[in-house]
Amino acid sequence: MTAYASYPSLRGRSVLVSGGATGLGAEFVSQFAAQGASVAFVDVQDAAGEALAAETGAVFRRVDVSDLEAYAAAIADLAAATGPFTVLVNNAANDARHRSAEVTPAFWDERMRVNLDHHFFATQAVVPMMRAAGGGSVINLGSISTHIKLRDLVVYRTAKAAIEGLTRALAQELGPDGIRVNCIVPGWVMTARQLEHWVDAEAEATIEREQALSRRLVPADVARMALWLAADDSAACTAQSWVVDGGWM
Numbered sequence: 001m002t003a004y005a006s007y008p009s010l011r012g013r014s015v016l017v018s019g020g021a022t023g024l025g026a027e028f029v030s031q032f033a034a035q036g037a038s039v040a041f042v043d044v045q046d047a048a049g050e051a052l053a054a055e056t057g058a059v060f061r062r063v064d065v066s067d068l069e070a071y072a073a074a075i076a077d078l079a080a081a082t083g084p085f086t087v088l089v090n091n092a093a094n095d096a097r098h099r100s101a102e103v104t105p106a107f108w109d110e111r112m113r114v115n116l117d118h119h120f121f122a123t124q125a126v127v128p129m130m131r132a133a134g135g136g137s138v139i140n141l142g143s144i145s146t147h148i149k150l151r152d153l154v155v156y157r158t159a160k161a162a163i164e165g166l167t168r169a170l171a172q173e174l175g176p177d178g179i180r181v182n183c184i185v186p187g188w189v190m191t192a193r194q195l196e197h198w199v200d201a202e203a204e205a206t207i208e209r210e211q212a213l214s215r216r217l218v219p220a221d222v223a224r225m226a227l228w229l230a231a232d233d234s235a236a237c238t239a240q241s242w243v244v245d246g247g248w249m
């Protein structure tokens with residue numbers, strides 16, 4: 001039987017997850033809640049968000065994270081409900097494919113808002129809470145797509161590359177306050193959305209060829225890395241990218 005770690009330092013810790021209603025985000029919400037953390041999450045999918053809140057006891061708020069003012073206001077409200085956040089998981093994203101020739105300035109801005117900007121502004125909103133608590137952990141979500149050959153994803157890949165730079169810059173700036181900033185770089189994870197849209201027979205063959213491990217990655221694999229980065233067990237780790245990709249090469 002496989003058994004996984006539990007982290008005493010996560011008990012009662014206040015955690016915010018963006019894009020928490022489905023996919024990896026939902027697994028983060030479930031796993032942090034199972035560790036006894038006090039979890040809040042935001043998303044644009046009402047039904048999935050409400051169902052997950054009922055199942056886990058986490059607090060859900062419908063917010064579009066690309067509306068930066070609404071998101072900042074929601075963070076303040078949610079912190080009043082769950083306690084000041086000392087863990088932030090910047091997870092919301094949109095990986096819909098796009099052809100470079102068809103990218104307009106408006107599309108570029110919209111995709112940067114949903115894939116990049118909120119990472120910075122949510123961090124800005126929680127930093128005073130983390131400072132007051134004597135420290136915290138910010139966990140950004142990068143992507144293997146920045147590092148491998150993929151088509152029709154230039155804007156998304158650019159945003160995900162920027163998140164790795166943002167991680168290092170914020171880690172330097174916030175380190176003196178005991179605030180750690182790390183980036184998880186997932187490989188190809190079999191979420192419902194990936195299975196529905198992209199994982200066909202050809203993709204299966206690619207995974208089999210490129211991944212060192214033959215097993216398929218599942219959201220829980222990535223969530224376990226997030227737990228560790230949020231817990232005191234990783235207290236000396238900041239400014240890094242943590243790759244969970246099954247050994248893609």
Ligand SMILES: NC(=O)c1ccc[n+]([C@@H]2O[C@H](COP(=O)([O-])OP(=O)(O)OC[C@H]3O[C@@H](n4cnc5c(N)ncnc54)[C@H](O)[C@@H]3O)[C@@H](O)[C@H]2O)c1
Binds near residue numbers: 022185
């Ligand atoms: N699944 C993978 O294989 C994979 C690989 C590399 C990186 N990632 C990264 O991991 C994170 C989670 O990926 P996922 O596969 O679960 O994504 P997903 O698309 O399945 O889920 C994203 C969640 O964010 C929400 N969301 C989207 N736009 C939003 C908005 N404007 N405001 C609020 N919520 C919004 C969605 O409703 C959804 O619940 C993302 O940052 C993604 O880039 C995933």
